[in-house]
Amino acid sequence: MIRSPLTTTVLFHLGPAPISTTVVTTWLLMAVLGIFSWLATRHLSLRPSKRQTLLEWLVGTIDAQIRDTMRVAPEPYRALLGTLFVFILTSNWSSLLPSVEPPTAHIETDAALALIVFCATIFFGVRVLGIRRYLAALAQPTWIMLPLNLVEQITRTFSLLVRLFGNVMSGVFIVGIVLSLAGLLVPIPLMALDLLVGAVQAYIFTVLAMVFIGSAVTDDMGRAPPPEQGTP
DSSP states (O other), rough: OOOOOOOOEEEEEEEEEEEEEHHHHHHHHHHHHHHHHHHHHHOOOOSSOOHHHHHHHHHHHHHHHHHHHOSSHHHHHHHHHHHHHHHHHHHGGGGGSSTOOOGGGGGGHHHHHHHHHHHHHHHHHHHHHOHHHHHHHHHHOOGGGGHHHHHHHHHHHHHHHHHHHHHHHHHHHHHHHHHHHHHHTTTHHHHHHHHHHHHHHHHHHHHHHEEEEHHTTTTTOOOOOOOOTSSS
């Protein structure tokens, strides 16, 4: 039985706050990723093992994407953007586990991720440019555009939410419907496609986050800090 992605099952209450299956699944994924990260990085060496080589390749790929997209040094942004990508990818792929609904197929999880990007955009913009230059950049090309630019900040955040939610939720629905009608083996090609869609959606979300943050750290003349600076 496929339930609506707008509803969740409450497992227990933590004080007045209801804790749903989506929240518990998110906590478990965070715990698994945290433990895996600790295990993967506790024995780093100048002569890397295969595991360390794979980890360095992943970090290098994220750094290269940040440089190409934002035109800044990747170090201040690597932790946030890398974590977003890995968490969304893992969440999307968790749909392949029996009886697991991916957190990203529920609108509240995607809203939280989009809100993180919204707050990070403001944080890095103020951090790099300062509050006055950041607000001045929002008022370009003229102060009359300030309300429209503020609305744009909100609408593009909402577009992040809708894009991720719609694609992941629809994939889970399609696989679930075919599985209920056709049996266990028939949906396997669709599950493989779901893996691809999950990876693509994690990539798109992360790149759009880079674009939004990159636009926030440019000054009122459209100039970004040089790649070797990153932060003031």
